[in-house]
Amino acid sequence: MRPLRILVAAAIAASGVLLASSPANAAGVTATFTKTSSWGSAFEGKYTIKNDSGSALSNWKVEFDLPAGGNVSSAWDASLAKSGTHFTLSNVGWNGNVPAGGSVSFGFIASPGDSTPSGCKVNGADCGGGPVEQVPGTPGVPIATGATNSSISLSWGASTGTVTGYRVYEGSTLKTTVTGTSATISGLGTCETHSYTVKAYNGAGESPASGSVSAVTTGCTTGVPSTPANVTVTGSTNSSISLSWGASTGTVTGYRVYEGTTVKATVTGTSATVSSLGTCEPHTYTVKAYNAQGESAASAVVTGTTTGCTNPDPAKMPGAPYYYTGWGNPPSISTVMNATGIKSFTMAFILAQNGCNPAWDGQRPLTGGADQAAINAVKAAGGSVQISFGGWSGNKLGPNCSTPDAFAGAVQKVIDAVGPAVVDFDIENTDEFENYTVQDRILNGLKIVRQKNPNVKIVVTFGTATSGPTSHGIRLINQAKALAVPIDNYTIMPFDFSGGANMYQSTVNAAEGLKNALKSANGWTDAQAYAHMGISGMNGLSDQQEVTSPATWQQITDYAKSKGLTRLAFWSVNRDRPCPGGGVQENCSGVAQTDWEYTKITAGF
Template identity: 60%
Template sequence: MRDTLRRPRRGLLALLGSAALAFAGAIALPGTAEAANILTNAGFESGGLSPWTCTGNLGSVVSSPVHGGSKALAGAVTSSDNAQCSQTVPVQPGTTYKLSGWVRGSYVYLGVDGGASTWTTSPSAYSQLSVSFTTGASQTSATIYVHGWYAQGTYYADDISLDGPGGGGGGGDTQAPTAPTGLTSTGKSSSSVSLKWNASTDNVGVTAYDVYSGSAQVLSVPGTSATVGGLSAGTNYTFTVKARDAAGNVSGASNSVSVTTDTGGGGGGGGFKQAAPYLYEGWGDPPSPSTVMSATGVKWFTMAFVLDSGGCNPAWDGSRPLTGGADQSAINQIRSAGGDVVPSFGGWQGSKLGANCSSASALAGALQKVIDAYGLKAIDMDIENTDEFENEAVQAKILTALKTVKAGNPGLRTIVTFGTSTTGPTYYGNRLIEQAQSLNANIDVFTIMPFDFGGGSDMYGNTVNAAEGLKAKLKSTFGWDDATAYSHIGISGMNGLSDQQENTTPAIWTQIRDWANSHHIARLAFWSVNRDRPCPGGGVVSNCSGISQNNWQFTSITAGFTG
């Protein structure tokens, strides 16, 4: 069925591409004007996007892979957005221009708005695209674009050139927008700062706002709010914002605002720290949360699982009501005892919102329903199996939705949880982290599940090795130091026997907890409180650990996690 659905789309792509090329070839072209690249930041060597703007805020500047220089454009295509990046420049009427650029990816397009375009598919190497067009008799500006194709993965573009004479003297727009006002911070974490400001005015219209940290542009957004991620803990940053119009005119800077990010270490800092074992009301003789809290001192629980009840509508297990049922009763009990919860979306099986919601915006809407229902401080996306973890487009959809709800809910913490190898993230985990960076998703915690990975008998050593591998990947992807990378790590183990008969004993879990504290990671969890009861020789079952232990012993150990 999947191949059947894909073939018509690819056939349509080929048809559109041929038509575009035929159109370009059919134009009777006068002599090309003197060649001079009139695009700004054509090779993205500034390290920022300006004056390019990208739909869905899906464009970013990357250091690899590049065609020339040290930077290139990455467009993180989703199933609902082709990540089009464009730049408008002044041109002369009745003049022929040559547009060219180097692109890499599956179905990448280069063209001019309302005119000629061309495309190629070269997923593993850069190839050059080139097309010519002639401006209209009274045309004074042209919008150049590059984009990928829906659900076809991230594309890259570099060294884009528009050769021809620049506009001027023709009455083009030369008036800059007014400077944004009222810049203020609306929230912060150890790795991010959320900002908002008042809209600028312009004689034609503002198309984007460029956010600066010091002198470096860090974001370009279409609206009047943004969250800057990838920051260092306990560090002071000064931000300003400039407005930009379609002709590339840039306003003066807004007022500046200085913000110090929360500290990333343990022991009373403002960084995010969470000891939150999983509690599941859908199976495994769910215990009374208040009884467990009283016996162990644990305060947080990860509530499993929010799924799709049909039509991108969230429900517990996809069948129990979002509010008014057993899950809300448990949450009320936890909060009455001074604790709180982080719902987990997804898991290994069931009908998942990430896979079934039609777009990132639809998924963000479903997440928002749960956030609003419980006034949440954090959410966890448990990304597993082929439908979410191994599907690149769904990974991007989930990350984009998390970015959206984080921007709309200042202070909300976002967690992604996924499987691992004994040495760190797998191919799919690495891709998830890379997409998070490319999308500027500003994820607070990357949580690995170090079990069911064929880990053998040394569950402490393999868990630590997996976490160190994750730390190394976060450092290389985000440019963080050791302390910052550790402060974005979570570990979610499996108490007692795993499905593959790996045995994490209370003594081993204590070692893991102590390692987590000494390295000041962000989160410690395990699957699950329902299983945190003894049944030596009982095997892998829903309501006990399969080993000898005390009631709630793993929860008690986890409650000692402070980061």
Template identity: 60%
Template sequence: MRTSALGRPRRRLVALLGTAALALAGAVALPGSAEAANILTNAGFESGGLSPWTCTGNLGSVVSSPVHSGSKALQGAASVSDNAKCSQTVAVQPNTTYTLSAWVRGNYVYVGVDGGASTWTPSASSYTQLKVSFTTGASQTSATIYTHGWYGQGTYWADDVSLDGPGGGGGGSDTQAPTAPTGLTSTGKTSSSVSLSWNASSDNVGVTGYDVYNGSTKATTVTGTSATVGGLSAGTSYTFTVRARDAAGNTSAASNAVTVTTSPGGGGGGGFKQAAPYLYEGWGDPPNPQTVMSATGVKWFTMAFVLDSGGCNPAWDGNRPLTGGVDQTAINQIRAAGGDIVPSFGGWQGSKLGANCSSASALAAATQRVIDAYGLKAVDFDIENTDEFENEAVQARILTALKTLKAANPGLKTIVTFGTSTTGPTYYGNRLIEQAKSIGADIDVFTIMPFDFGGGADMYGNTVNAAEGLKNKLKSTFGWDDATAYAHIGISGMNGLSDQQENTTPQIWTQIRDWANSHHIARLAFWSVNRDRPCPGGGVTSNCSGISQSTWQFTSITAGFTG
């Protein structure tokens, strides 16, 4: 991880249709109960066409807006002479109860079954669900379901039409359900929608569609192996599953669940992004930060390190004053140049607040003093060594304090930084992530320090592999999709020579930066700006990288990180 040589880091008018029940005269058997399975085809109109729906007067069409979910919906242009009735006929089983539902919008919109029950709404300015049940006759094998508007009442819309119950055909002889879909993952998201894809299911006769669930609610039905669920709230977590079904109405078990947090308001996918190399005022010939900012375009710095000066009192490096000293001077210079800072608490060595404050509340209070002193937008806890990283009680204390701080400081971003293996988090890294989940710490960024592996020269490959391992751990722990997991990842590298003589060159760091951008991670940092100067053959020292490079070259590369 670290040696003392470098000291550190690492989401209707009148009803005209009859409502008589379907004939049951002479039936002896009681109605069967329908297992929930949508037996309609193109129920969400996601195919982009009407088939197998037919609409009177050619007044039906598929539109992209407004939709209830997915990317398509039915539009019926009811006129003074035609109610724009759109219908679909399906095979059903005799003497069986079915439930018909649809999401509709407009004035006097109906859903129902020919010769049977119907329901309607006089006015729906936004999508409203209509639902009605009916029971088939003793020898009935087909039913025609419909939706329509009303004469002279204008256009209506319908989406996510569902007829739940067993399919007909073969007299119900097909009782074998499809296999469960596999590999459900998110392929994209906005502030109001999530796109999903999955691997196809198999069936002894054939799969006819897939029902996509948002929690326990059916969100949409599609015939292919992808869907977009719309109408979601910004910055909100949703959990999705998919079930396959066949023509007989047999439904599969649920797929794996995937949890996705929609993007923040405005439809962007940005979230929290930070390019913030470390700057240390207590070591390594500290450069003037405005000089570095002017030369490189970097805006953020991670300021190292806030430690314990005794009695759970924060101080820079444990001995420089919290305010009024060289650290505040540097922060003032950074902010005067349009930048900002995130302080790093902890590190490899020294007397640390996490280890020395007696409780999570005491640690939160000490950290709050730093937040108040500088009006901070983010804090980083660099959790290392046996006193913090390998101490389970201290891990829990730090995470609980961070949870407390987020509740007390709306908008505050919390970062934890820790070591890694070449394939992802170690035992203590995994435990840190699991504890964060267990206590609901809501950590914004989990940053790994992919160096000091104990050997190995492929710093790009090792860094990517470690980050992918972290991503997989976040997915399995939190139930996130790939995009959400990446958006919670940070990388904090080491420029030039590491403590163990690993060499991250400017070219390798550029590759790492480009990978970080293409995978939209949250944070990119390195240790340190103090060392971002050339000294080929200079070894592992505090004020240069030990390799041939341009002055501030790693900082310039890092400034190109946009997430």
């Protein structure tokens, strides 16, 4: 779901205080701060970015400081990064473009309540306007100037423009930050191959990455090949798992695939298939290159699972709108059930707390609080719950759990504590949906979840275009097939997708695109694809001002029923109350309706 979901319920608003960073007629790009409300421990603030530069902006970034002990706990309509008491808020994917003369705003919750941001910069320049600092030019391609058993030293050509410093990356991981044009990366292992790029940075952001350089630490045994890299699972059957990897340097006779200390396959190329395995079994492998002098060090471990896992019948799940207790004036769940006949809810959201540990909204315990009380009330009334992991924002388990086993272990804690009928993995944004390493980690973890919980249905939920899944969604669908992940239902979110005036037709078009993608990946018929599909809408007014009226939601529900879709949800029960003309809110729909009207329609699914 979009950034509305990260709003925290504010205390009763104090009178708004406007603290403008510049005169209204200042030239250039400005950012004006407004303290919209405050209470004892915190305040709600808003920045409005105004583009008077004469040309369109393609992105924006606002930075500011708070006094010692200050913190920004959440934000909406912006991506939040923190460094001590320095905070950086950048545009999200849909609001980066600001035309000349246009403006855009974002909001946040910060503490303490009597504090005010200082040192504001927008795109590297003072928030009062003036020339906008540009990112530096691309650094020269680095060269390796030295190596030890545990370090590699680099140097590179200086970037043009204003340069604050340089960051050295290995893949997407920052390894070190320096102010000059050389660096040493330490803490490495002996005889390891590493590849690095360099980016220059200043207040406006980072330059493009330089070209890459590869280097090897010393300490290699004479004549032994280098360690194989990038070992991946490329496929599996009921009785086999296939692997591939990058070639080792040096003289290579062949490669040995190990499970623990046991050799499972010996090959001369850079791929292998380990056979004679059992169905639905996880296996963990490493690869070593060898020649007459001996073996290389072992590669990083990779885990795969054979197919043949028992997959629950993809029968229709009851309509289950999203419900959250952490904000949005949560209604009595029993009252909603009695008024509408709804029998199931999707409880949101499980996030990470202090690493790979699950918690409601990343802060409330799994049991003993309002979330468990709501779940108990649903079950006592003969209903069931779906538990949703992830969402658009927040600290998620996918990036914080380092392996599929760790991710599955975190999910298992929730299943053991709550006893859901369905687990819903809301895979969104750049940290999960667009990060293919994390995508694969989640998908491989879901195989372990299924193995341990054969009767719990598994759903993945993700955004869409009006024509169907985006490239990231297509990749997720195809990778799930390649890795043999037993997913019961693929649910799209047809909103905040430029749906236009006819949200019914845009939703149908997106669903048909999903059907075609599932057929292509899995070889399914229309009926089989529909039986693995779901729709999760946004009742009333979306963040993009799209309108899904009660009548439109009835049309969408009728379409889902007629095609045999097996899941229907919407965001959210908390918003299923009228406030026509009220805009996008966390506790009402922004349109004319009766209380719980969307929930009542969904109960008929």
